[in-house]
Amino acid sequence: MAKRGMLIVLSGPSGVGKGTVRKALFEDPQVDFNYSISMTTRTPRSGEQNGVDYYFVSKQAFEEHIKNGEMLEYAKYVDNYYGTPLKYVNQQLDAGHDVFLEIEVNGALQVRANCPDGVYIFLTPPDIKELRSRLLHRGTDDLTVINKRIQTASKEIRMMQNYDYAVVNDKISNAVAEIKNIVKSERLKVNRVMPDYLTSLGDEI
Ligand SMILES: Nc1nc2c(ncn2[C@@H]2O[C@H](COP(=O)(O)OP(=O)(O)O)[C@@H](O)[C@H]2O)c(=O)[nH]1
Numbered sequence: 001m002a003k004r005g006m007l008i009v010l011s012g013p014s015g016v017g018k019g020t021v022r023k024a025l026f027e028d029p030q031v032d033f034n035y036s037i038s039m040t041t042r043t044p045r046s047g048e049q050n051g052v053d054y055y056f057v058s059k060q061a062f063e064e065h066i067k068n069g070e071m072l073e074y075a076k077y078v079d080n081y082y083g084t085p086l087k088y089v090n091q092q093l094d095a096g097h098d099v100f101l102e103i104e105v106n107g108a109l110q111v112r113a114n115c116p117d118g119v120y121i122f123l124t125p126p127d128i129k130e131l132r133s134r135l136l137h138r139g140t141d142d143l144t145v146i147n148k149r150i151q152t153a154s155k156e157i158r159m160m161q162n163y164d165y166a167v168v169n170d171k172i173s174n175a176v177a178e179i180k181n182i183v184k185s186e187r188l189k190v191n192r193v194m195p196d197y198l199t200s201l202g203d204e205i
């Protein structure tokens, strides 16, 4: 049986650069994580594609998935549901592939409760002024939504203590390098390496 893959969870406030850092990470030829596409009830932004950026569904359909136990986690964030379909994550982990989730903090805490051996990384902004400026410059949300996101951000940043690692997204390439280093060291943790190592030594030990 293949060794179970590693679950890598990246969270952080809206606008900190999670999507940008994730894209840069996935463009790196050394990185071979499988990205779990989330489901959401929010309307697609211009350029976003169903089944690529998100699975865009109605509120009713989302609630049906919850009721059927098909979500690994889900949360309401600024008036919409967001969640991780369970099936894909389990299939990939069982096949030995590492799976990468990019989700907000309430969902990440639900995952942590069920998957304590995952790696939990919090992406932080250099400061709140920069966070607001990134949300404004992205130009995807109106001012009311931006203000709600900033309010949510201040609560989210206090939840950072529930994560294993904090990465400051000052420069994209640095954040990417730090995430790669974190994952590299996680792979060397004794509890991950030991079962295979002992088996490889043979029966005499
Ligand atoms: N709990 C949970 N949060 C998610 C999921 N997918 C995305 N999110 C988070 O929901 C928040 C809002 O996402 P979105 O509307 O795409 O805005 P953006 O991340 O600021 O571009 C962000 O913090 C996302 O990381 C998911 O499957 N579950």
Ligand SMILES: Nc1ncnc2c1ncn2[C@@H]1O[C@H](COP(=O)(O)OP(=O)(O)O)[C@@H](O)[C@H]1O
Pocket: 012, 013, 014, 015, 016, 017, 018, 019, 020, 021, 134, 135, 137, 138, 169, 170, 171, 172
């Ligand atoms: N390290 C960075 N320095 C400057 N701008 C950044 C950085 N990372 C992301 N951005 C910009 O900030 C905005 C928000 O980034 P995005 O990836 O959409 O954030 P999130 O997915 O966390 O909501 C985008 O306009 C993006 O180009």
